[in-house]
Amino acid sequence: MAKSLNRDSKPRIIVSDIDHKRLTDLAIGAVNRFPDVAEELQSEMDRAEVTDAGSVPTNVVQMGSMVEFRWDAGQNRRVALVFPAEADISANRISILTPIGTALIGLSTGQSITWTTRDGRKHELTVVDVEQPVSPATV
Secondary structure, X not given: OOOOOOOOOOOOOEEEHXXXXXXXXXXXXXXXXXXXXXXXXXXXXHHOEEEOHHHOOOOEOOOOOEEXXXXXXXXXXXXXXXXXXXXXXXXXXXXXXXXXXXXXXXXXXXXXXXXXXXXXXXXXXXXXXXXOXXXXXXX
């Protein structure tokens, strides 16, 4: 995969209308407690292509998705992207209100993005695989 000359450019992202509403509300509500991450999440929602929940491709990271990604250290990691109340790092459940969680939302398999840690270091990650949660209606 060819890398962009501008490493800070952001890839196209897709977010369902349902996730978009919930995440926009979450960002607004979190701006006083977590200003940097809340502002970044709002920025991601502002630039996202918003589509009907049933039209989001299965290889796109959504809330509840299980995501395998590789980051610039050459390590692969597999996590579920969840809302803050469901986060548990020991169970590989990453909150959307973390820099890496915000970076992952809306990406599709093969896409890369540069993200900044809370201590200001920049990293790049690439989505390797995305699995959607099994809906209770389909079990």
